[in-house]
Amino acid sequence: MAGGSGGRAGHHTGRIIFRAAATLLMVAILNFLLFRVIPGDPANMLLAGARSAITIHQIEAQRQSWGLDKPLIPNQLFSYVSATLQGDLGYSFKFRGRRVSDLILERIPATLALAGLAQLIAITIGVTLGIIAGWRRGGAVDNITTGISLALYSTPPFWLGMLLVVAFSTMLGWLPGYGAYSAGAAHVGILGRLSDHARHLILPVLAVTLGLIGQYVVVARAAMSDVVTEDYIVTARAKGLTNNQMLMRHAFRNAMLPVVTLITLNLGYVVAGAITVESVFAWPGIGSLTVEALNARDYPVLQGIFLLLGASIVFANLMADLIYGVLDPRVR
Amino acid sequence: MNSAFPKAAAAILEVVDLSLDYKLANISLPALRDISFQIHAGEAVALVGESGSGKTTTAMTVAGLLSPNAKVTSGEVRYRGKRLPISDEEAMRPHRWNDLSVVFQGAMNALNPVQRVIKQIAEPCSLKLGMTRDEAMRRARELLELVGISAERGAAYPHELSGGMRQRVMIAMALACHPSIVIGDEPTTALDVITQAQILKLVTRLRKELNLALILITHDLSVVAESCDRVMIMYAGRIIEDGDVAEIFENPRHPYTRLLIESIPDPTEGKRVLKPIPGDPPSLRNRPSGCAFRTRCPSAMDICAVEVPFLEIEQSGRVACHLYSAGSQEPKVKSNV
Amino acid sequence: MTNKKAITRSPPRARAIKSFLGQLLVHNSARFGLMALVVFFAMAAMPAFLVGPLQTAINAMGDFLAPPSFINPLGTDEVGRDVLNLVVHGARTSLIIALVSTVISLVVGTTVGMASGYYGRWVDVWLMRITDFFFVIPSFVLALVITPVAVGVMGRSGDILGFRPSLFVIILVIGLTSWAFVARIVRSQTLTLRERQFVERARVVGTSNIKIMLRHLLPNLVPQIAANGALVVANAIYTETALSFLGLGDPLQPSWGTLLSLAQRAGAASSGAWWYLGAPGLCVVIVSLSFVIIGNALDDIFNPRRRVIP
Numbered sequence: 001m002a003g004g005s006g007g008r009a010g011h012h013t014g015r016i017i018f019r020a021a022a023t024l025l026m027v028a029i030l031n032f033l034l035f036r037v038i039p040g041d042p043a044n045m046l047l048a049g050a051r052s053a054i055t056i057h058q059i060e061a062q063r064q065s066w067g068l069d070k071p072l073i074p075n076q077l078f079s080y081v082s083a084t085l086q087g088d089l090g091y092s093f094k095f096r097g098r099r100v101s102d103l104i105l106e107r108i109p110a111t112l113a114l115a116g117l118a119q120l121i122a123i124t125i126g127v128t129l130g131i132i133a134g135w136r137r138g139g140a141v142d143n144i145t146t147g148i149s150l151a152l153y154s155t156p157p158f159w160l161g162m163l164l165v166v167a168f169s170t171m172l173g174w175l176p177g178y179g180a181y182s183a184g185a186a187h188v189g190i191l192g193r194l195s196d197h198a199r200h201l202i203l204p205v206l207a208v209t210l211g212l213i214g215q216y217v218v219v220a221r222a223a224m225s226d227v228v229t230e231d232y233i234v235t236a237r238a239k240g241l242t243n244n245q246m247l248m249r250h251a252f253r254n255a256m257l258p259v260v261t262l263i264t265l266n267l268g269y270v271v272a273g274a275i276t277v278e279s280v281f282a283w284p285g286i287g288s289l290t291v292e293a294l295n296a297r298d299y300p301v302l303q304g305i306f307l308l309l310g311a312s313i314v315f316a317n318l319m320a321d322l323i324y325g326v327l328d329p330r331v332r
Numbered sequence: 333m334n335s336a337f338p339k340a341a342a343a344i345l346e347v348v349d350l351s352l353d354y355k356l357a358n359i360s361l362p363a364l365r366d367i368s369f370q371i372h373a374g375e376a377v378a379l380v381g382e383s384g385s386g387k388t389t390t391a392m393t394v395a396g397l398l399s400p401n402a403k404v405t406s407g408e409v410r411y412r413g414k415r416l417p418i419s420d421e422e423a424m425r426p427h428r429w430n431d432l433s434v435v436f437q438g439a440m441n442a443l444n445p446v447q448r449v450i451k452q453i454a455e456p457c458s459l460k461l462g463m464t465r466d467e468a469m470r471r472a473r474e475l476l477e478l479v480g481i482s483a484e485r486g487a488a489y490p491h492e493l494s495g496g497m498r499q500r501v502m503i504a505m506a507l508a509c510h511p512s513i514v515i516g517d518e519p520t521t522a523l524d525v526i527t528q529a530q531i532l533k534l535v536t537r538l539r540k541e542l543n544l545a546l547i548l549i550t551h552d553l554s555v556v557a558e559s560c561d562r563v564m565i566m567y568a569g570r571i572i573e574d575g576d577v578a579e580i581f582e583n584p585r586h587p588y589t590r591l592l593i594e595s596i597p598d599p600t601e602g603k604r605v606l607k608p609i610p611g612d613p614p615s616l617r618n619r620p621s622g623c624a625f626r627t628r629c630p631s632a633m634d635i636c637a638v639e640v641p642f643l644e645i646e647q648s649g650r651v652a653c654h655l656y657s658a659g660s661q662e663p664k665v666k667s668n669v
Numbered sequence: 670m671t672n673k674k675a676i677t678r679s680p681p682r683a684r685a686i687k688s689f690l691g692q693l694l695v696h697n698s699a700r701f702g703l704m705a706l707v708v709f710f711a712m713a714a715m716p717a718f719l720v721g722p723l724q725t726a727i728n729a730m731g732d733f734l735a736p737p738s739f740i741n742p743l744g745t746d747e748v749g750r751d752v753l754n755l756v757v758h759g760a761r762t763s764l765i766i767a768l769v770s771t772v773i774s775l776v777v778g779t780t781v782g783m784a785s786g787y788y789g790r791w792v793d794v795w796l797m798r799i800t801d802f803f804f805v806i807p808s809f810v811l812a813l814v815i816t817p818v819a820v821g822v823m824g825r826s827g828d829i830l831g832f833r834p835s836l837f838v839i840i841l842v843i844g845l846t847s848w849a850f851v852a853r854i855v856r857s858q859t860l861t862l863r864e865r866q867f868v869e870r871a872r873v874v875g876t877s878n879i880k881i882m883l884r885h886l887l888p889n890l891v892p893q894i895a896a897n898g899a900l901v902v903a904n905a906i907y908t909e910t911a912l913s914f915l916g917l918g919d920p921l922q923p924s925w926g927t928l929l930s931l932a933q934r935a936g937a938a939s940s941g942a943w944w945y946l947g948a949p950g951l952c953v954v955i956v957s958l959s960f961v962i963i964g965n966a967l968d969d970i971f972n973p974r975r976r977v978i979p
Contacts, residue, residue: 019801026802034818147698154903154957156910159929159950165938166946177938231441238397238436239456239505240428249455250444257446272810276911280933291915294817306814310806317805329489330445 012325012332020318027310031303032080058091084307090300094293100304103289110180111278111285115270118205119263122212127259129213130220134255135247137225146221152214158276161207165280168203176200179282204281208273212266219262223255230254257328261320268316272309342413343370344512344545345394350407352393354616361616363389363402364569368643371513376539376546378556378577380592381566382613387549390566391515394547395432396424412512429456433506435499435516442502443490449501450476450486456508475504479534496527503535513545520555532559553596557581565589568614568624570640575649585651587629623654631655689970699966702959709956712760723758724750734935734942744944747935755928756948762924763953766840767905773844774901775851775894782855783882783890787863797856804849809908811846812839816917833919839912843905851897858893862886892971899964903957910953925949 083090089100130149133142169177176182180200181193188196227233228251236246266273271286278287286305293301325331352364364386371377379387392398394409396418409416411431417423436442444452450472457468476486479500490498499519506514516535520528536559539546548560556563557577564574565588573586584590591609611628614620620627626636635654643652712719724730731745738744743752785796803811819838829837862868863886871881912918913926920927928949932938937945 019798022798023802023805027806031814034814150961151954151958154907154961155954156907156914156950158911158914159946159953162929162933162938162946163943163950166941166943170939170941231436232444234397235434235436235442236444238395238428238434240425240430240460241455242425245459250447253446254444269807272807275813276914279915280938290813294813294915294917297817297821299818302814302817306810309810313805313807313810328446330491 013322016318016321016325020314020321023317024311024314027314028081028084028307029077031306031310032077034303034306036076089304089307092293092298092301094296094298094301100300103301104286104304104308107284107286107289109285110283111271111274111287114201114204114278114283114285115208115274117201118208118212119266119270121205122209122216123263126213126216127220127263130217130259131224131247131252131255133217134221134224135228135251137228145217149214149217149221152210153218155211155214156276157207157211157273158280160210161204161277161280164203164207175203177203177281180284204277204283207277207280215266216259216262220255220259223258224251227251227255253327257324260327261324264320264323265316267319268313271312342372344373344412345371346410346413347390347394348407348410350390350393350409351405352389352398353403353405354399355401355403360403362569362619363616364393366643367407367571369564369571369574371545371547373512373545374539374543375562376536376548376560378548378550378560378563379566380550380553380556380563382551384568384613384615385566386569387551387566388517389569391434391517391547391549393418395434395515396421396428397434429460429506429509429511431511432513432515433509433511435502435506435514435519437499437518437522443498445490448487448489449493449498450483453486453501453505453508456505460509471508472504475507476501478507478538479504494527495523496531499523499527499531500534503531503538507538507542507544510542511544513547515547515549517549518551519548521550521552528555529558535559553581553592565592568619570624570652571643571650572625572652573650579649585649585656586653587631587655588625623652696962696966696969698962702962702966705955705959706963709760709764709952709959712757713764714761716758716761720751720754720757724754726750734937734940734945736942737944743948744942746931746945747937752945752948755923756925756952759923759925759928759949760952762836762922763906763909763926764956766836766843766909766924767902770840770844770847770905770909771898771902773841774848774905775898777845778848778851779855779887779890779894781848782852783859783886785852786856786859787878787882787886793856796852800849800852800856802849803846804853806846808843808846808904809911812842812908812912813915813917815842815846816912820917833922835917835919836922836924839909839917843908843912847901847904847908851894851901854893854897855890858890859886862889892967896964896967896971899960899967903960903964906953906957906960925953 087101089104092098092100092103095103126149129145133145136142165177168175176199180197182196182200232250233246236250241249274283274285275287275290277283278285279291282288286308289301290305292298293305347367347369350364350367351362353360354363355361367386367390369377379390381387389402393402393404394416396416398404398419404419409418411427416427443449450469453475454465454468454472457463457471458465461468463471473483473486476483481497481500481504485493485497490501493501502519519535520531523531532555535546538544546560548555550556560577562574563577563580564571565580565586566572567588573580573584573589580589581593584593588609591607595607595609597606609628614624614627620637622638623629623632623636623641626632629636633654639654641652641654643650644656716723726748729745729749729751731741731749731751733745733749734747735741735745741751741753743756746752746755781796781800785793785800816835816838819842820835823834823838828834832840867885868881871885876884909918909924910926910929913924914930914933916930918924918927918930920931923931926949929946932942932946932949935942935945937943
């Protein structure tokens with residue numbers, strides 16, 4: 001039996017990985033095709049936007065590596081894919097010929113700090129609230145919690161951010177509403193810098209995390225509600241387990257299945273979700289880079305970001321599928 | 333053996349005038365009325381009836397597993413002479429599984445799908461009997477052996493087992509804390525006939541070995557004939573007849589019982605004529621006045637609409653029907669059945 | 670059913686609709702949602718009737734960034750336009766974009782889902798692979814990337830079917846990237862329905878596949894599509910608002926998202942002009958929430974959970 005289930009599990013895993021790879025390939029191809037559809041010679045556009053900070057050599061090199069003199073498919077596609085695999089995402093139009101990969105790497109930490117912290121807080125608070133609400137269904141507290149969570153879930157985080165800025169920054173003056181650091185923060189010691197950075201983090205993190213809390217509460221509550229009516233909970237009760245024992249030994253594991261999936265998937269959307277909020281707070285991360293590139297029609301950067309978004313989403317989905325396979329024996 | 337008169341050995345379970353309501357928004361629906369019976373050690377009693385007759389509710393109430401909107405309006409349940417706190421979760425907990433356990437339909441989701449079955453069997457051993465992990469696992473293996481499942485199969489998840497095996501697991505689990513009474517909630521309903529027979533044989537054997545009392549909920553009279561000593565027929569929340577299995581089958585008295593027995597298809601009859609009982613059982617909201625069965629009863633009389641028939645104690649059991657009055661064995665009026 | 674009975678009873682469809690509405694209105698929250706939507710749909714249907722023509726920078730009459738007052742109940746923006754006026758007109762743009770793109774999503778999703786579930790085999794495999802892609806990548810991300818490219822190709826001026834090009838593009842893009850969710854649901858429903866007797870009978874009689882799908886399967890799919898359609902609308906509103914906020918909308922036909930973007934660029938947040946950014950955002954929240962609530966209520970009706978009494 002061990003051998004048989006192992007074989008089935010392996011086959012299942014293989015299928016998931018294959019699907020992920022196929023999706024990633026489609027992301028890359030879409031990426032490639034999109035930006036070739038634009039009229040005009042990409043290399044010339046590079047020149048026009050770069051304010052002559054790139055040398056002719058760089059343009060020619062880019063032309064060559066993109067294979068612009070060769071037919072679209074398969075040659076250009078192939079050179080695009082191979083260049084990408086080597087980490088060459090091209091040069092930015094707007095940022096005076098800087099490498100796209102450098103730009104992206106430079107901005108990632110700020111986004112990770114913002115989105116990572118927001119997710120952590122949201123998961124802790126949201127899942128706990130949701131589980132409690134779902135286990136003890138009914139009553140005024142449950143209805144209010146669910147109502148507020150639904151409202152938060154439907155609220156655009158960037159709008160929430162703007163409101164927070166108006167309230168806490170403009171009107172009350174407690175917290176900064178712009179950027180990740182105050183000017184002159186570099187001159188204060190480490191502690192001062194950290195505290196300054198922390199103060200700048202509060203509002204943007206709040207903007208992102210409130211919506212996420214709403215989402216986690218709704219999903220966790222629904223998952224727990226479903227579990228509570230299941231037969232094995234009745235069995236547990238018949239066995240004489242206490243409420244806590246029923247919750248932790250039986251309900252929790254089963255309710256967590258959809259919640260863990262959601263958490264893993266959300267990690268893939270971390271960057272995408274941060275885009276609008278970073279724009280509100282001028283937070284120096286990938287999100288604001290996207291907006292800047294959008295406004296400047298800086299296609300190579302957009303292309304690089306889309307690849308990053310697509311890859312992280314596909315990867316997160318892959319992880320979610322694999323983890324679910326580990327948690328739920330019925331799927332293997 | 334007369335079921336109604338007090339026996340020399342005291343009953344281990346006694347239900348006295350139990351009545352139960354379901355509370356919805358602003359109304360109370362009568363689920364059970366005046367349920368009274370006794371169970372003795374090692375006895376197998378069947379609770380038979382159509383869906384909605386209250387058989388499951390009765391058994392679940394006895395086990396203290398009331399649903400949140402159920403309310404006991406009168407009567408009580410006594411275990412070994414002492415009152416069982418069926419409405420109090422906290423107080424009921426020590427009795428659960430130690431004194432009474434339940435075997436649910438294995439085909440349903442009664443087993444935790446993400447936990448290996450041997451662990452689920454070991455759970456009450458460690459939580460309720462205070463065994464260590466190893467002791468509990470050892471006992472779980474013993475129990476699995478008792479029901480004929482190997483230790484390797486025990487490491488499986490519920491979905492990897494067949495319906496019959498899951499049922500055995502449920503039985504093994506139910507015996508974990510040495511209960512005196514086991515309640516079987518339609519344990520063989522979802523199984524094929526062959527598996528059903530195996531399970532019934534297993535249950536009967538275990539019962540005799542461990543001197544267990546069994547309350548078997550079922551709608552299948554053939555199961556009753558196989559494995560039970562006594563049977564109680566329920567209709568619309570009341571017991572309308574009870575007695576020894578042999579007596580009930582040979583000489584059913586209540587018109588409903590008669591129709592039930594006659595509706596069992598008899599393969600020896602020349603023509604394949606099925607005789608279902610006409611009509612449907614009343615819903616909780618629309619119980620007829622007086623005797624609830626009168627709307628479908630071929631022998632209904634005027635009095636049946638007015639008075640609820642009292643559960644008369646007869647020589648060979650009890651019956652609730654105006655056709656019979658206390659002490660007589662023959663019906664007062666010639667029945668039309 | 671005899672002819673006599675057919676005459677004296679009201680047609681079954683009307684009865685079904687009445688009972689359905691009854692069930693829907695039992696949910697208190699659904700009542701609130703419906704009421705809110707009625708208000709907003711009224712705004713969208715006749716904005717000029719309610720607040721006059723859309724104010725532009727030229728005919729704006731108020732002070733700059735003035736707080737709410739008797740003349741301007743929702744204050745003014747940075748060029749003196751009445752915010753209430755902008756918001757009511759914005760309702761039309763936002764709602765039309767959301768609804769049209771949802772219709773596109775539902776049509777595409779239902780077609781793909783039905784074809785996939787009904788024909789099965791390689792049709793299913795290939796369609797599902799494409800669906801996977803669109804399911805995994807959020808419509809917002811795809812729209813974010815495709816819209817500037819599409820606008821770049823089409824240009825920014827002129828009119829297409831009464832819409833500014835950028836709005837037209839947004840409608841198409843949202844519609845063509847948000848269908849995967851519906852496709853999956855329709856596919857699984859189709860798989861279940863396909864095995865039912867009435868389909869077998871239709872096939873035996875020789876009905877064409879298309880007819881089976883349209884006449885027999887589709888009507889049975891409507892409840893599921895409707896319940897999930899509400900959620901698709903909510904998602905469409907959110908996506909359009911976000912895209913417009915990032916500048917992909919059109920200031921000449923401003924949606925609520927575009928208004929938020931204008932507010933942001935005018936520094937409404939840092940000057941404390943809460944009315945300017947609060948009003949359009951609040952509208953988005955209310956409409957989005959209403960659709961979600963209605964979607965949940967519909968789901969409750971069409972997929973009833975276990976009853977309490979056994």
